[in-house]
Amino acid sequence: MDTRDPALNLRSSASRSWRREDVLALAPAAVLLAALFLGALAGAVKVSLVPLGGGIGDASLASWRQLFADPSFRDGLVLTLEVTIASTAIAAALGVALALALRRSAGAVRAVAAAPVPVPHLLVAVIAVVWLGPGGLADRILGSLPFDLIGNRNGAGIVAVYVYKEAPFIALLVLAAMGRSLEQREEAAAVFGAGGLKRAAWVLWPTIRGPVVVGSIIVAAFAIGALEVPLAVGPNYPPTLAVYAFQTTQGDLISGEGRAAAALLLAGFLAIVLASVGVRHARSADNE
Amino acid sequence: MRLRRIEVSRWLSAAAAVTAFAVGLGACADDRQPSAAGATDFKEIADEARGQTVRWWMYGGDERINDYVDSVVAPAARRAGIELERVPVADTADAVQRVVAQRRAGETSGGAVDLIWINGENFAAGKQAGLWLDGWTRRLPNAALVDFEDPSINRDLRVPIDGQELPWSRAAFVYAYDQKRTPTPPSTFDQLLDYARAHPGRVTYPAPPDFTGTSFVKQAVIAKGADEGFNYLAELKPLMWQQGERFPKSEAELNRLFANGEVDFAMSFDPSFIASEVRKGEFDESVRPFLLEGGALVNTSYVTIPADAANAAGAQVVADLLLDPRLQAQKADPARLGIPTVLDLDRLDPTERRRFQGSVASPYLLDDFGDVKSELGADQVRPLEERWTREILR
């Protein structure tokens, strides 16, 4: 037995600190992400502060002030948050339900359930319009639809498309975490007399909570910042944050790009806030 | 027999020399020639352009124009020794964004954008920021075929084009109606309002800041004045499709609504859009164009060269080619595109002028745009869009 073998030290509490191997293992990914993404992010911040042709000295919060003064933006912020929360909650709930229904199904069935995942949001939005839009296929087949999703002022169309696309995504994440070991643990719990609900709370949920939280954060972040879906199926007014950014640069990019970058940076910031709240909640649950 | 581009410029140089001599002898000068100095400049540019690859960034969603550039313009460029690479983008702003990013990165040369088919607002903004190459347009040989005194040409959204953009096509705002649904279309805005009253829910227009929607609002303002125009739009709103609670977000969306029979009129700044949509199988063959207020809002389409373009010489040669009467005639041919030429037909010699005549008229194209209206200024666009959002949308 080689006591220098790192594998043997994995769970030793004495080594719960950063070792050289850890840094080296993380370095390539971290350096790449930092070098590429942080620079781009800094560029976007600069766009929101410095007009074209100006230098550092011309930096100002003018774009940000204009942004917050614009009622379209404020209304759009509210709509964005509403749509995000609704989509995430519904997608998570349906995703878990789908995963539970499919946990013992064959790969072919899972593939069917996973069909929307590789389809980019843009295509899903386009297909939604083809089916559900005015004069669309649903109209032609059924005569006319009783409800109006596309262009719905409350963003129902946006929520529908997000849920359609993201529930299977969350289901996939959850399914990946549910393996044979979970089945064995559930059986063990059943043997010890735990009922269905108890098994769900004490065995199932802790296993799938991770993927559900991560999946929800990804879905929420995407919903806050996405452009193509609300552009295709969202209301004219108010515009979601990304649509606002797009419309601000329509026609004339240069005068609008400051506000557009600011709106998108704000969307990103909100996503970070939501993510930290989600993670902290999950962590505290972990420690109970 | 048509001379090739390089031969023409050499011919012009020779002719310039002869003519200068002839003028000195009191004979008439040929109107078509650029100055001798201009011709020499262009020859140098044409030589420098040989072997270059020119990247022309332009809207890529119109199959006919893509075809025209690939199968008519590109071969002509190849004959001049230039490889023309059409870079399709979803919006002109994508090309402008690239140029802006290059400027922000401090690049002054070697830019990835050589030529842009630009729109008025972005041109105005870019001109203010000094993004465009200057002083190259008037010395192109074919520039002499364009009437630069025409205010609808020398000003783009009322901003002087100076030497920074070159016209290459004409645009006129036309409307479409389906003969099967609407026997007689309205001919004024007031008649449009009456039509909407008689057929509620059958009229709509794209929401600004979409370009087509903004242009429609502009026309209402031009026809009736600012406040009256907005009163008109407010009056129209409850009679519109979906009671004006929802607007199509783009011209393309409005085309879909019109094609599906949801509304009775479509509109576009592309005077050949009906022919295009019929060809795509979207519009019924009974669709016809019409005008409001007796004349179309006309506009010129331009190309511009970013100041940091890597292949500016090649781009200038390509821009000059776009004004070649042969190419312009093919573009104007109703059987191909049917987009009106920007050349001044009086400046062409009879053989060339004949190219533009005698083609079979298409029922989908108007050959006369009536009493044309001129554009509003670039600086008025955003206030107009904001006012529309404030008063009509919310």
Add this chain to the structure above:
Amino acid sequence: MSERRTRLLVGVLAALFIAPLMVLLVQAFADSWRAPGVLPDQLGWRGFEVAFGSARAGDALVNSLLVAFAATAISLVLGWPAARVLGMRRLPRNGFVFLLIGLPLLMPPYLAGFGLTEWFIRLGIDDSLAGIVLAHVTFALPYAILILLSGFNREVEALEEMAATTGAGPARRLAWVTLPALRPTLIAAALLSFLVSWSQYGTSLAVGAGRPTLPIVMLPFIQTDPEVAAALALVFLAPCIVALAFVARLQRTPL
């Protein structure tokens, strides 16, 4: 779950998830499809003629494939060690690392147009396929790490330890214990990285200076020319479906 219920579920899923996509198949061949027709008025090849002609779907397909495979490979190679450390070693104060990894996932994709181009120009990696690959890796790598993370759990740790006690060296442990244990996770991470790169639009445009990729050539036709857009969409979806089917085969049995 009973046979009948399974079949019902499959039926519902198929109707919900597969049938709507079928409309693309029909629309790609619909030279004319006007309301109120439920089926096209006229079928033809115009969609594909334009797609592979002036829309350069062929070039775009090649570019997208090259970039996606490269981005997936790089994301897996870089993501594996990072996920291992983050997943198995419960290190203190790793929030900063997670934030860095999560940032590309949290920021709006549309933001790429406002900062990525300038930065990549300054770095000198713009206007090239390699640049596009790196831009895609920026967004695919976080996904790869997150998925791989879930695979590096205590059971794998225990398995590795057991292997170590029997004298297996690091390479042997990797090949015989870790990789097989993480096979489904690895496959999922590869698939997702591929899909993330495959559907990138804004980053490809920002960094590639107009080089054709499938999303880039497809977007201008959306709404304006449904037939061509549908044809391009089919070209776009075909590799995705192949990838999905391939993965379904590999993961045939539920764990």
